[in-house]
Amino acid sequence: MKFDRMNPRESIGFLAWKVARVFANDLAARFAEAGVRITVEQWRALLPAYKMDGLTQGKLCEVLSQEKTGVSRLVAALERHGLIRRESSGEDRRVKYIYITESGRELVDFTFDIVLEGRRELVKHVDPDEFEVCKRVLWQIIEPHLGACCGLKEEPS
Template sequence: MFLERLNPRESIGFLAWKVARIFANDLAARFAEAGVKVTVEQWRALLPAYKADGLTQGKLCDMLSQEKTGVSRLVAALEKQGLLRRESGDEDRRVKYIYITDKGRELVDFTLEIVLESRTAITRHLDPEEFAVCKRVLWQIIEPHLDATCCLKDGS
């Protein structure tokens, strides 16, 4: 009886995870086809810097909902590719500021259309009204769990 209650088809967490994987896998395939040399996870880290150049690495952690070590590795990889650069703060050298490079901006500009095509392809078969309800319900789950530092709080 207990295992019957763990049916993945009835678990909102499993369903949300599965949808996220479908989006990530589709986007990864499209990036590969287009010759884009970043992972979907790296692209997600580039986007906040594209929108708000000079954010702190700590803020990026909050925006990505990831631990400091994971974000540090992501930023280091993007820095190595010349897509981001890190600078220490003047007042506190421990604070790292993230800046997108021209090469990083060009990559995001190039990939934005790919991202939109992916989203459209995945959701094309959905009834627009049902899709709107789905998003509204997901927001009802998400919003009570957002803290003030989360990028979703301000609509970013």
């Protein structure tokens, strides 16, 4: 049977997904313990606004590699929490610009050390040199699929 040959330990897709879930679940627990009242997914959507204030909602979709409807829900929740504000473009009312509020900046600043500590804890048993190789290899898979628009890949000079 075909499925007998599918070993999760040999599947890069499964391994990448599982690591992402482990990190997200750990971070959610740390946020709950610290009294942070947003989800990890909402926090992840808040970061690009922190780094690139005034990006469009469409650009946020590209950065997060998510569909418009999901990002729209995330942005609406962040707006309800008072962490971002949206403004329509003067030229095209369908285009929405996203700006982080002072409360949003404070939340990112507050959670930054929580996130870094969580990362350190989750990989403390991993050999640092092997971890660097792992990150390099994963980046080699990811990078060809990114556009310069996402803020993750440099524009050609």
